[in-house]
Amino acid sequence: MKMSLFRYVRLNIRTMICDHTFIFIMLILSATVTSLCLFFSYGIIQKVQDDNSELGDEMYFYRYDLPRTPNIRECIKRLKDDAGDVIWAYNVTVTVKDENGAEQHAEVLIDSPNNTLDMSGVYLHESMDHLMHDEKIALNGNVLPVIKTYNSYEMAGDMCIPEQFLTDDMLGIQLSFYVDPEPTAKLADRLNRAVAETFGGTSSYTPTPVELLKKQENNTFYAYAFMTVMIAVLNLSMYFRYIVEIRKKQIKIFRTCGAAAEEINTLFLIENLTELVIGYLTAFLLFRFVLFDRLLDYYPSFKYYYSAKQYIMTFAIFAVGSLLTLMLLISPCIRRSAEAGERSVE
Amino acid sequence: MRCIFSYSFLSFLARPVINLFMVFELFVVLVAVNFSLAQYNSRTMLYDPVRPYLERQGFMLIPSAPLRGDSASMTVNDLLKDADILSVKNYHSGDYTVTVLPDDVFDSLRLPVDDGRIFDRSADSRNMRVIVTRNGQGIGVGNTLELENGITLECTAVLTDPTYLMHISYSSEMSFEEMYRSIDSKYYGQSLFCYTSESELRRSDVPKETVTEEMYRIVSFRQELSENEYTGIQKSLQEQGYALIPNSEIVKNSEKILSDSFRSFIPAVIAFGVVVLTGIISCSFVSARSMLKKLAVFYCCGATKTKCVLISVGQNVIITLSAALASDAAIVIIGVSGIGNKFGFVLRSSNILISAAVVLGCLLVSAIAPAVLISRANPRELLTDTANG
Numbered sequence: 001m002k003m004s005l006f007r008y009v010r011l012n013i014r015t016m017i018c019d020h021t022f023i024f025i026m027l028i029l030s031a032t033v034t035s036l037c038l039f040f041s042y043g044i045i046q047k048v049q050d051d052n053s054e055l056g057d058e059m060y061f062y063r064y065d066l067p068r069t070p071n072i073r074e075c076i077k078r079l080k081d082d083a084g085d086v087i088w089a090y091n092v093t094v095t096v097k098d099e100n101g102a103e104q105h106a107e108v109l110i111d112s113p114n115n116t117l118d119m120s121g122v123y124l125h126e127s128m129d130h131l132m133h134d135e136k137i138a139l140n141g142n143v144l145p146v147i148k149t150y151n152s153y154e155m156a157g158d159m160c161i162p163e164q165f166l167t168d169d170m171l172g173i174q175l176s177f178y179v180d181p182e183p184t185a186k187l188a189d190r191l192n193r194a195v196a197e198t199f200g201g202t203s204s205y206t207p208t209p210v211e212l213l214k215k216q217e218n219n220t221f222y223a224y225a226f227m228t229v230m231i232a233v234l235n236l237s238m239y240f241r242y243i244v245e246i247r248k249k250q251i252k253i254f255r256t257c258g259a260a261a262e263e264i265n266t267l268f269l270i271e272n273l274t275e276l277v278i279g280y281l282t283a284f285l286l287f288r289f290v291l292f293d294r295l296l297d298y299y300p301s302f303k304y305y306y307s308a309k310q311y312i313m314t315f316a317i318f319a320v321g322s323l324l325t326l327m328l329l330i331s332p333c334i335r336r337s338a339e340a341g342e343r344s345v346e
Numbered sequence: 347m348r349c350i351f352s353y354s355f356l357s358f359l360a361r362p363v364i365n366l367f368m369v370f371e372l373f374v375v376l377v378a379v380n381f382s383l384a385q386y387n388s389r390t391m392l393y394d395p396v397r398p399y400l401e402r403q404g405f406m407l408i409p410s411a412p413l414r415g416d417s418a419s420m421t422v423n424d425l426l427k428d429a430d431i432l433s434v435k436n437y438h439s440g441d442y443t444v445t446v447l448p449d450d451v452f453d454s455l456r457l458p459v460d461d462g463r464i465f466d467r468s469a470d471s472r473n474m475r476v477i478v479t480r481n482g483q484g485i486g487v488g489n490t491l492e493l494e495n496g497i498t499l500e501c502t503a504v505l506t507d508p509t510y511l512m513h514i515s516y517s518s519e520m521s522f523e524e525m526y527r528s529i530d531s532k533y534y535g536q537s538l539f540c541y542t543s544e545s546e547l548r549r550s551d552v553p554k555e556t557v558t559e560e561m562y563r564i565v566s567f568r569q570e571l572s573e574n575e576y577t578g579i580q581k582s583l584q585e586q587g588y589a590l591i592p593n594s595e596i597v598k599n600s601e602k603i604l605s606d607s608f609r610s611f612i613p614a615v616i617a618f619g620v621v622v623l624t625g626i627i628s629c630s631f632v633s634a635r636s637m638l639k640k641l642a643v644f645y646c647c648g649a650t651k652t653k654c655v656l657i658s659v660g661q662n663v664i665i666t667l668s669a670a671l672a673s674d675a676a677i678v679i680i681g682v683s684g685i686g687n688k689f690g691f692v693l694r695s696s697n698i699l700i701s702a703a704v705v706l707g708c709l710l711v712s713a714i715a716p717a718v719l720i721s722r723a724n725p726r727e728l729l730t731d732t733a734n735g
Contacts, residue, residue: 022631023628023632026624026627026628026631029624030624030625033620033621033624034621036620037621040613040614040617044614213388213392213523213528213690216385216689216690217385217607217610219689220381220382220611220689223381223689224378224381224611224615227374227618228618228621231374231618231621231622231625232621234367234370234625235621235625238625238628238629238632239628241363242364298609298610298612298613299610299613
């Protein structure tokens, strides 16, 4: 029985190729394109998820009009005690006085478990030569060691002072920080209270959702990935319907010759699945060996997303999805055609 | 002609599933193309107001130390007397923050508005007019806000939520993106952010000393300076404690952001285009094939092959126009309902052009398959063929 089933499948495919060449080519092409879309959309979704986790569901609190706050070290400690569980990065600016008594702005390097910076000295940007004296700097009357750097901008600003060197006469003028969890109004209130109690002042701290543009772009990518797969699946289903339609006569003949509706159904399912697998394999080869390197130019992170496991997973999704689509679309059509064949025999 | 259209319409109704499927595919294409373009527009919308400043010779002024006394400030003003300066000013009062923009920037900043209209600067008004962000206080169009010092603000428009507030910050890769921050009402509780123009501020009674100028400014010389003159100004400013980023570098970074954003969509658009093209070609092929017998009858009744092609093309016109109408409606709904804000949906005239191009392209593509099939078909054989049930 199995042998004859596969023989019929082979025969049917050959008939499709000979009698409906264009439809056969388009079906394979459609299956290939659908599989390519699956691969591509998988990568896009991974990329968007990575981007979103990089952005973090974080909010950025800032305040530029901080009242000149003394005891900044105490304030930071208190803020850490009050809200350190949700704040993961601080950016505090203080004013310091150089040896001539002139005021400068300096960023505070706050120690945290993730900090890999050397905290033994004051960081100075190369351009601030005029402040350096033999690798030492006098700030608010204290002589501190200097760590020269070309890229202090990458850290914060022209001058960065580790928390330990802060003195009570350095005045805090600006504060910003990032929070990790999903921002909510309740969390914003809690942080505002903590900051107000710590630093004083009346105006609230304004949280800023990070990178709205990036988030909007990611949402658009999601929509694209979803729409591409949806259209590709609809295309395929359209073909299947059409194929059944143009082969109604063949179904009637099978039925007249005594084949059960279930057998005809299985025959068509296997035949269509075989065609889909051909399409999938073509897509796999095309994606892996032709398109992948080109896609890396646009989305470099793609190289981390595709392993054998992922390809197998995509195939499983494709196979199960196709089978469901076929069963939903083809089976009723075949049953109707078979019943029509039965009636005509009667 | 009317007859051809009637036959086209009848053949559209004869195969509703496949034709509606084509309408749906085209609808999705038009919406997707407009989405991509609207995404790009949302970036150019932010870049355009600052572009005139950045495209001229100049630099971003970064104070790395406070100015030393009034004389230093005067020196800087004197050095920059031939330059236009883009600076953002803020006026705080309780929960209200009024951001004041130079008139030209205010005029060209076309942020999407949810309600009301951005005021016309030339029209007179008793109060200081502002446009506001969506806020927890329920302040909307027509409301007035009483501030300290007896100043009254009149709200003429409410921006979409989330939106952007101009605020020039600093980054090592400075671009137009660093000149805005996002404002989302769900994080701000009672806080209210407003925009107004400098001329509006000048007309009001807001005391000058209460308006603070932001730290970073963009300097743009009205006329190209000689190399020596320009270098001299830069050197003097650096001696005053300023760090400078050339405008050309900001333009380069901004253009890169724009092209990267456009470039990142190319593979997605191609993938989508290929899928849809496959679908449209095959649908129109399938549709034309199933129409062939009917057309053969028309042919035998005296219609020319050209008329048969026209009937088939007419059907495609109906499909395309239905899709265009449906997508227009969807785009309007997306825009009005606020869903578009999640995607940075900003419509411009380019959207109409690209939609027209897509519609024409689709008409052309969907006309090819039927034209080829009909020109090759033999009506007699078609009518006598029973092979396909």
